[in-house]
Amino acid sequence: MVFQLEKVNEAIRRRVPPLTSMPLPRSVDQRIFEKQWPVTELAPPPPGSGLKPVLGDAGAPLIGHSLDFMRYGPAFALRRFELYGPVSWAYSLGQRMVTLGGPEATSAALVNKDKAFSQGGWRKLIDKFFHRGLMLMDFEEHLGHRRIMQQAFTRQRLTGYVDQMGPTLREGVTAWGGQDKTRLYWLLKQLTLDVATRVFMDRRSGQEADRVNRAFVDSVRAATAVVRYPVPGGRWAAGLAGRKLLERYFADNIGTARAVEGDDLFSALCHARSEDGEQFGDDDVINHMIFLMMAAHDTSTITSSAAAYYLAKHPEWQERARAESLAMGEEIPDIEALEKLGTLDLVIKEALRLVAPVPSMVRETVRDTEVLGHHVPAGTMVGVSPLVNHFSPDHWTNPFDFDPERFAEHRREDKSHRFAWVPFGGGAHKCIGLHFGTLEVKLLLHEMLRAYTWSVPDDYEVKWDYVSLPVPVDGLPVRLRRR
Known part of the structure; x- marks a missing residue:
């Protein structure tokens, strides 16, 4: 796997263009998006499972990518999706977190057929302040x-x-x-x-x-x-x-x-x-x-x-x-x-x-599970990102434009996928x-x-x-x- 990760790192370094294809806000420091951190696995898949590891990077020492998302929001989320696809991991808020982006990955967590995704992610983040609120229950x-x-x-x-x-x-x-x-x-x-x-x-x-x-x-x-x-x-x-x-x-x-x-x-x-x-x-x-x-x-x-x-x-x-x-x-x-x-x-x-x-819906896996063929081990913090879904060019016409008519009956682009539009989870x-x-x-x-x-x-x-x-x-x- 070391050799494969080296190839992954090299492929990411050679990506063209070097910046995300979305129109970046003027406030974005482009160096954040040009910086490439070493790619590693979240965890090795079980032998013989046929599953792929979740790839990602830890970001800056100690703080990881916490401040990147707080500052850049959708631009950062879309850049991660561009680099790693719908399932990736990053170091944030003091721990490794898996991010699921795009309608299909979102579906795995929100439909939750095998009940592998609990609200434990929310409890870790906000239980001290919103103890036993409905969103924190399982x-x-x-x-x-x-x-x-x-x-x-x-x-x-x-x-x-x-x-x-x-x-x-x-x-x-x-x-x-x-x-x-x-x-x-x-x-x-x-x-x-x-x-x-x-x-x-x-x-x-x-x-x-x-x-x-x-x-x-x-x-x-x-x-x-x-x-x-x-x-x-x-x-x-x-x-x-x-x-x-x-x-x-x-x-x-x-x-x-x-x-x-x-x-x-x-x-x-x-x-x-x-x-x-x-x-x-x-x-x-x-x-x-x-x-x-x-x-x-x-x-x-x-x-x-x-x-x-x-x-x-x-x-x-x-x-x-x-x-x-x-x-x-x-x-x-x-x-x-x-x-x-x-x-x-x-x-x-x-x-x-x-x-x-709500730019991220947080979950925690209570057992080993898989998302789009990727192995996600038990005890993993998971963030479901509607930011990626809402700007997907596969589901929205000119997704960065303000175009309310996309929701009119003659278009209904929100019906392109059940989870293309998820502002309410x-x-x-x-x-x-x-x-x-x-x-x-x-x-x-x-x-x-x-x-x-x-x-x-x-x-x-x-x-x-x-x-x-x-x-x-x-x-x-x-x-x-x-x-």
């Missing part, structure tokens, strides 16, 4: 909790949530005012927090909500800390403190939520029962609330930011969407009205493709709140379109920070003008 326990939680996301519940979030969004958007250089991301983040506290907890924003917001941010960012120890002033310590604050916040209010069945999500979880009559205990409700608020708050902020950015870059789509929103009149739309805003549907789906809110762990999140983002953009026009300079390109979830580094400055 197999039968996950299925049982999901059945109960589904009662909080029925059509009837979603209808009520939309009715609650409408006035909050209209009031919040109207209060922005027109500015020449508005940092839109931070406005959207505060607004989605207002929605979360209103719909999830039946409370308005204020100083308490600001503390909760800070706790969520600290908890999310702590999961990708390079120094994974509670050093005073460090990211890990801030995340642990944030978790404690969130636990106290929900524990102080659970008695009220159990006493009366309300329309908010907290109350819905307290009173939810499966068809077998099972319900959550207090600790389960608190754990799930912390996870759900984080998931809904952050992903809605990212998706609305990405959609707003592309509408600023493509004013013809902004005007097309605005025409549909204005045609609905002055009333705050209900769920049925929102579902008729077809242009926003296309724009949101394309924004989710170009900026996946797939399989048993597909996002339970995907309809809630989509409705929130659509209603938010609808209110923006009614109240404002917004733009960015022609030469402006947003840079996304992938330290945890994608965030615009500069806060997404836009010119916001009242209509």
Whole structure:
């Protein structure tokens, strides 16, 4: 195998072109993509298995490729796919991790026919901050909790949530005012927090909500800390403190939520029962609330930011969407009205493709398994990368272009493969709140379109920070003008 690895290394060194074929952002240091590290095997396949080893490299000493992905996101993921194919390994976050890219490799992990892939990868990364959230559970326990939680996301519940979030969004958007250089991301983040506290907890924003917001941010960012120890002033310590604050916040209010069945999500979880009559205990409700608020708050902020950015870059789509929103009149739309805003549907789906809110879905193998003929041993951390799927030229026409029509019925490029478009994951762990999140983002953009026009300079390109979830580094400055 030493001789074969030498040939692999030589073949990679001679690849033409030396840089990934994707259009690299101006912020990318091309030396990162030109640097070639020695290729090695993850582990030798079992004798006689006929399987191939997973190839990859460790990257820079000590830190490996951790900072490369945080800084370059899709560009780095696509470069790895170009070098090694759909199954590769890299040293990241203190350990060797296998990355699965492309629809077929994604299918192996998310369909998980042999139940070799557990949520242990997520538990290693974020359990201290989102302990026993639904996404961290496995197999039968996950299925049982999901059945109960589904009662909080029925059509009837979603209808009520939309009715609650409408006035909050209209009031919040109207209060922005027109500015020449508005940092839109931070406005959207505060607004989605207002929605979360209103719909999830039946409370308005204020100083308490600001503390909760800070706790969520600290908890999310702590999961990708390079120094994974509670050093005073460090990211890990801030995340642990944030978790404690969130636990106290929900524990102080659970008695009220159990006493009366309300329309908010907290109350819905307290009173939810499966068809077998099972319900959550207090600790389960608190754990799930912390996870759900984080998931809904952050992903809605990212998706609305990405959609707003592309509408600023493509004013013809902004005007097309605005025409549909204005045609609905002055009333705050209900769920049925929102579902008729077809242009926003296309724009949101394309924004989710170009900026996946969760850029990696983490798993851990609980037994030896194989992916596309490659041997992946038990105990391996695995990252499933939707970034590769969403830019695959085999499944998308001109994949780096903003083209919402690709989701229109006459094209439906997302149907090219079951896992070509996976912003919400797939399989048993597909996002339970995907309809809630989509409705929130659509209603938010609808209110923006009614109240404002917004733009960015022609030469402006947003840079996304992938330290945890994608965030615009500069806060997404836009010119916001009242209509």
